[in-house]
Amino acid sequence: MAHRLQLRLLTWDVKDTLLRLRRPIGEEYATKARAHGLEVEATTLGQAFRQVFKAQNHSFPNYGLSHGLTSRQWWLDVILQTFHLAGVRDAQAVAPIADELYEDFRHPYSWQVLDGAENTLIGCRKRGLKLAAVSNFDHRLQDILVGLGLWEHFDFVLTSEAAGWPKPDPRIFHEALRLARMQPAVAAHIGDSYLCDYQGARAIGMHSFLVVGPEPLDPAIRASVPEEHILPSLSHVLPALDRLEGSTPGL
Numbered sequence: 001m002a003h004r005l006q007l008r009l010l011t012w013d014v015k016d017t018l019l020r021l022r023r024p025i026g027e028e029y030a031t032k033a034r035a036h037g038l039e040v041e042a043t044t045l046g047q048a049f050r051q052v053f054k055a056q057n058h059s060f061p062n063y064g065l066s067h068g069l070t071s072r073q074w075w076l077d078v079i080l081q082t083f084h085l086a087g088v089r090d091a092q093a094v095a096p097i098a099d100e101l102y103e104d105f106r107h108p109y110s111w112q113v114l115d116g117a118e119n120t121l122i123g124c125r126k127r128g129l130k131l132a133a134v135s136n137f138d139h140r141l142q143d144i145l146v147g148l149g150l151w152e153h154f155d156f157v158l159t160s161e162a163a164g165w166p167k168p169d170p171r172i173f174h175e176a177l178r179l180a181r182m183q184p185a186v187a188a189h190i191g192d193s194y195l196c197d198y199q200g201a202r203a204i205g206m207h208s209f210l211v212v213g214p215e216p217l218d219p220a221i222r223a224s225v226p227e228e229h230i231l232p233s234l235s236h237v238l239p240a241l242d243r244l245e246g247s248t249p250g251l
Contacts, residue, residue, distance in 0.1 A: 009182040013191030014135040018117045025049045048085035062166045071138035106140035108147030116234035121153040133157040134176045136166045168200025194221045
């Protein structure tokens with residue numbers, strides 16, 4: 001007779017899964033620049049940021065820790081390069097803006113909790129699940145989660161900065177399992193990235209779910225993710241766990 005699966009650990013991505021920025025990056029940067037007497041279009045800054053962030057992540061992954069950088073240095077460089085690409089060549093003028101932006105994003109007023117996040121975490125806790133956050137984030141995440149009232153729901157929070165590896169590197173998931181003292185077969189991960197969250201967790205034998213937003217899902221991803229693993233909103237988490245635990249392990 002097949003045994004019924006009983007999950008014991010649920011790990012969570014954070015950004016764009018449980019919380020998101022209150023305003024687009026470009027708007028935040030433009031507002032801060034304006035306070036310092038610089039006029040730069042928010043859309044221009046937003047486009048520049050996306051380009052710089054992608055390049056910085058490629059050249060110096062996981063905040064450049066293996067290159068001797070700190071996460072703060074990494075972010076300040078991203079901000080300076082973003083303004084430079086947006087047409088502001090005066091690095092001295094941008095330096096205080098960068099310092100203030102770095103600090104702004106550690107405060108809860110820059111973030112908002114997504115609908116259903118807290119109720120879902122409470123519901124998961126009532127099921128007896130151990131909860132953990134596993135996030136490609138730096139040490140500021142603690143201040144953000146505390147300020148938004150979410151820190152208390154987690155047994156532990158593991159950032160890529162603390163672990164030394166970003167998702168989808170299997171080592172960060174293995175470290176989460178080690179900290180929780182759990183086997184992958186009784187653990188599931190929830191996140192909004194197909195590569196980092198959904199595939200990353202499944203690669204080491206965990207269960208996983210993909211949170212999708214209002215934008216259409218890439219057809220190739222849609223075709224490769226079973227419908228029961230897709231979460232259109234956080235209100236779908238608990239029913240999805242019910243379905244998973246009602247299934248036969250291995251199927």
